[in-house]
Amino acid sequence: MTDYTPSRRELLAAGSILAAASILPAGAGEIAAAKDLSGKSVLITGTSSGFGRLTALHLARLGATVIASMRNFDNGNRPEAASLLKIARDEKLDLSAVEIDVLDEASIASGVTAAEDIAGGAIDVLVNNAGIGLAGPVEINDMEATQLIFETNLFGYLRMARAVLPKMRARKSGQIFNVSSQLGRIIIPNLGMYCATKFGVEAMFESLAYELVPFGIDVTIIQPGGYPTKIWQSGQRNVDALLTRVSDERKQAYEGHINMASGMMSGGGSTDPNDVPRAIAEIMGMPAGQRPLRRPVHPNTQATDAANAAMAQIQASVLSSGHYKQWHDAVTD
Numbered sequence: 001m002t003d004y005t006p007s008r009r010e011l012l013a014a015g016s017i018l019a020a021a022s023i024l025p026a027g028a029g030e031i032a033a034a035k036d037l038s039g040k041s042v043l044i045t046g047t048s049s050g051f052g053r054l055t056a057l058h059l060a061r062l063g064a065t066v067i068a069s070m071r072n073f074d075n076g077n078r079p080e081a082a083s084l085l086k087i088a089r090d091e092k093l094d095l096s097a098v099e100i101d102v103l104d105e106a107s108i109a110s111g112v113t114a115a116e117d118i119a120g121g122a123i124d125v126l127v128n129n130a131g132i133g134l135a136g137p138v139e140i141n142d143m144e145a146t147q148l149i150f151e152t153n154l155f156g157y158l159r160m161a162r163a164v165l166p167k168m169r170a171r172k173s174g175q176i177f178n179v180s181s182q183l184g185r186i187i188i189p190n191l192g193m194y195c196a197t198k199f200g201v202e203a204m205f206e207s208l209a210y211e212l213v214p215f216g217i218d219v220t221i222i223q224p225g226g227y228p229t230k231i232w233q234s235g236q237r238n239v240d241a242l243l244t245r246v247s248d249e250r251k252q253a254y255e256g257h258i259n260m261a262s263g264m265m266s267g268g269g270s271t272d273p274n275d276v277p278r279a280i281a282e283i284m285g286m287p288a289g290q291r292p293l294r295r296p297v298h299p300n301t302q303a304t305d306a307a308n309a310a311m312a313q314i315q316a317s318v319l320s321s322g323h324y325k326q327w328h329d330a331v332t333d
Contacts (some may be wrong), residue, residue, distance in 0.1 A: 014273065016118035035285035041119035042284075043112070045102055045160060046067050046130030048080035050229035051179055051276045055127055058277035059091035059284070067115040067123075069109070071130075083108040101138030102156030112163040120216070125284060127177045128157040131197075133235025135261035136242060137254045138192040145242045152324060153197035158204065172216040178205045178282055179255035182225045182298065185307035190261040193225045195272055210319075218291045219331070220283055223308075225298025227273040236262065271299060292333045319327065 018147040042059050046052035047068035056068040072078055076085060081097050088095035096118050100111035104241060115123060128153060131153045161176055167173030183191060184198030209219035239262060243251070251258065279297045312332060319328035 001320075005231045006126065017171075018307070023142070034061050035281075036309045037281065037284055039065075039255075040124045040181075040284060041065040041067070041114045041115075042125040042127060043067045043123045043130055044127040045156070047084065047097070048078070050129075050231060051083060051128070051224070051227075051273060052129040053080070054274055055089065055129065055280055056095060057093070058274065059281055060088065060095040061091070061280055061283075063124075064125075065119060065282075066093070066095045067118050068095060068099045069100035069111055069130075070097070071099065071101035071103075071114070073097070078120065082114070089157050089207035093241065100130075100160075103151050104161060105159060108159050109164050116167065122171045122174065125175045125177065126160060126164045127179070127280065128160055129179045130156055131179065131231065132238060133231045134193050134238045134242070135191055135235060135264045136239055137190055137257040137261070140246045140250050140254055141193050141242065144245065145238065146240070149193050149197055153194075154200040154204070156266060157201060161205075161208065167213045168217050169212075173219040175218065175284065175288075175291065176205070176208075176219050177222055177283075178219070179222050179224065179276070180205075180298065181303045182223055182301075184221075184223060185305050185311075190257050190266075191264060206315075207333075208330045210324065213327045216288065218288060219293065220291055221294045222276060222279060223294060223301075223304050224276055225294040225296075225300065225304070227271050227276070227298075228269060229273050263292075289330065293331050294333070317325055 011014060016159060037059055040059075040063075042064050044052050044056050046057075047056045048070040052068070052070075056066050056279065060066040062238045068081075068084060070078065070081060073081055076082060076097060080296040084095070085097055087093070092258055098111045098114045098118075099107060103109040114122075128202065132143070132149055136148045157178055164176070165172070178201055180201045181194075181198040187195050203220055205219050243258070275297050279295050283291050296308065298304075316328070319325065
């Protein structure tokens with residue numbers, strides 16, 4: 001637990017730093033070399049592209065038994081699934097693939113059962129990663145768009161955690177990673193719905209981290225900054241679909257905001273998305289009970305570090321004595 005207390009001025013300055021973070025070059029904040037992960041079984045959601053695909057390959061190359069999941073699997077014939085499995089065959093990786101749509105309880109149940117069969121029992125590690133992007137002022141977001149992003153980015157994580165936890169609890173070991181965002185701590189206008197889902201991930205899984213202490217299960221929240229992954233392309237499609245339903249009055253009122261929001265879906269900078277799987281691998285290699293609750297990942301994490309430090313101090317003032325002290329002490333960094 002740090003004693004550092006950021007000033008209000010530092011927190012305000014950090015916001016401007018975050019806005020520029022996605023264009024900074026990669027290379028800062030070296031991640032420690034990962035250990036051999038042989039013997040670890042890992043289920044990852046959203047592996048058709050981006051962090052999910054990169055994490056599946058990285059962990060498998062370190063010896064883990066990886067079960068990569070994605071929706072619209074088509075018995076492994078989906079091009080993204082076929083190409084991932086081809087790499088696994090070519091490199092002789094212990095990597096399998098199953099179908100999981102995080103919006104569908106039945107799909108999750110069958111996919112998790114298949115993954116546990118592959119693992120030979122409880123999954124050691126769940127990586128909650130499947131997510132979507134969406135931009136635009138809050139008022140133009142209708143319930144269709146809002147429900148989709150919450151169902152995917154937040155409720156999908158909850159569904160997956162609930163599916164794997166019974167066997168993890170019975171074994172009294174396990175780990176759940178949740179890919180959040182710097183925007184789970186910092187708010188940027190015109191990304192309000194995306195921020196809301198990631199703030200939800202932060203709250204839900206910090207609470208779960210405390211609640212799982214008696215069961216020996218670790219929870220880690222990964223907080224990436226801007227990275228060039230396909231979430232930007234899919235996010236623009238979501239924005240385009242939303243705009244077909246927005247009234248002319250609202251479009252005119254928010255024209256400048258909408259143009260700004262579309263610009264936010266244009267990239268993610270020139271940073272290296274492999275920073276995320278490297279961080280996950282490093283944390284997986286740590287001893288149980290000593291893994292961090294949160295890990296910001298980006299060449300520039302100053303804003304997120306400041307927000308995390310401030311909130312950690314607030315949480316400590318509430319939880320570091322009394323009934324919750326033991327749980328709090330077990331999960332704080």
